[in-house]
Amino acid sequence: MERMSADRVATLGSARWAAPVIAAAAVGFAALSLLLPSSTRGFPGHPLAVGALTVAAIAVAVIARRAPSRGARRSLLATSLSLALYLALGLLVLAPSSSVSAPVAARVWSVLWIAPIVLPQLAALSAGQAPRRWLLIPGIASVAAAIVAVAVIRPDVETVATAADLDSPLIADITSSLALAALLVAPIWFAVHLGRAPRDGRPRMLVLTVASIIPVIVVAFCLGLSVFRGQGGVDPTNGSVAFVVVLALGALSSAFATATAAEVGAHNARRIAVATVIVALIVAIVVAGTALVASSLRHGTTLSAVLVAAVTIASMAIVFAASRAIARMLAPPPVADRLGSLSARETEVLSKVAAGLGNADIAASLHLSERTVESHVRNLYTKLGLAADDNTNRRVAATRMWHESGF
Numbered sequence: 001m002e003r004m005s006a007d008r009v010a011t012l013g014s015a016r017w018a019a020p021v022i023a024a025a026a027v028g029f030a031a032l033s034l035l036l037p038s039s040t041r042g043f044p045g046h047p048l049a050v051g052a053l054t055v056a057a058i059a060v061a062v063i064a065r066r067a068p069s070r071g072a073r074r075s076l077l078a079t080s081l082s083l084a085l086y087l088a089l090g091l092l093v094l095a096p097s098s099s100v101s102a103p104v105a106a107r108v109w110s111v112l113w114i115a116p117i118v119l120p121q122l123a124a125l126s127a128g129q130a131p132r133r134w135l136l137i138p139g140i141a142s143v144a145a146a147i148v149a150v151a152v153i154r155p156d157v158e159t160v161a162t163a164a165d166l167d168s169p170l171i172a173d174i175t176s177s178l179a180l181a182a183l184l185v186a187p188i189w190f191a192v193h194l195g196r197a198p199r200d201g202r203p204r205m206l207v208l209t210v211a212s213i214i215p216v217i218v219v220a221f222c223l224g225l226s227v228f229r230g231q232g233g234v235d236p237t238n239g240s241v242a243f244v245v246v247l248a249l250g251a252l253s254s255a256f257a258t259a260t261a262a263e264v265g266a267h268n269a270r271r272i273a274v275a276t277v278i279v280a281l282i283v284a285i286v287v288a289g290t291a292l293v294a295s296s297l298r299h300g301t302t303l304s305a306v307l308v309a310a311v312t313i314a315s316m317a318i319v320f321a322a323s324r325a326i327a328r329m330l331a332p333p334p335v336a337d338r339l340g341s342l343s344a345r346e347t348e349v350l351s352k353v354a355a356g357l358g359n360a361d362i363a364a365s366l367h368l369s370e371r372t373v374e375s376h377v378r379n380l381y382t383k384l385g386l387a388a389d390d391n392t393n394r395r396v397a398a399t400r401m402w403h404e405s406g407f
Helices: 002-035 047-066 071-092 100-112 115-127 132-152 155-160 170-182 185-194 198-229 236-262 268-298 301-330 336-340 342-355 359-364 370-383 396-405
Strands: none
Touching: 047 071, 047 236, 071 100, 071 115, 071 236, 071 268, 100 396, 115 132, 115 236, 132 170, 132 185, 132 359, 155 342, 185 198, 198 268, 198 301, 268 301, 336 396, 342 359, 342 396, 359 370, 370 396
């Protein structure tokens, strides 16, 4: 226990100095973007892209302090650093005086977007206490894809600035596909272990599952951009700015979910999970709708409308089914079972609560300290499934359970 406490203190200490350093660097890069001549400003220097990356880098560095484990804390700090580096390299490529370093920076920058996607997943896996081998799969796949891409893809400054498509060799496409497939490892691990988790641990596991799914949604949006550009007529620069914003927000959202998973009750966990399902389906509807409309316009607008309506209705059915499944998963056990899980002392304290006594009166009647009584009350609330964020008076709810059970 002492060693764990020392590790926690040491990691928190590193987070205290790392967060301000990353924040100062991100703000400096944002200020640097304003100094770029407008004629040299490509989409990496767009105010929305710079602002999103700056805010996300700072926020994730701050959020990392609340991470539940040392591994998760390190992964989130690395996420923050990768966002700041992505911003810095993009600005370096656009800087007029960086003609020598620009080609190297452009090659590294072209693959660095992988880091803010994979690292939040590693943080979620660490927070969920996944075995190390599960962390190695997405990590190794992503590093391999980045190394291959840097070696064989050579974007120039103009390509970066204008968001033009890159011609990538087959080996780069294969390794990138494997890296994207590896992003499914974390959601699969959480899906398997979510049902096995004890009921009081399911809200936490569900939120961590969401944290691992958010990067997959970001990638789906990235792949959807190719549909928008090819068939939706979206300007490449605007689409690339949108991707950078979504990349930053995705990293921030996943980091926040990981850091706060242990504090979320069943009520809010369900809301978060359902909202994530809805966002994922909105992305799917927009991408699929654009592709369907573009491919079916030659058959008339009626068919296009029918196809889009069918996709929308199917998505609504999925949201409804997912909401029901999540509700059943988070449903507390029967009241009798929950009351039976209480210790003898907790049952005695609950009987006093049900009789209308306050903590001070309970402490006096049982010859306990008031702090001990408060601890027993917190524990019995947890065992009864009464979370602090359920918008209910837990004392009244516990009293109702006691009387309705026949005790």
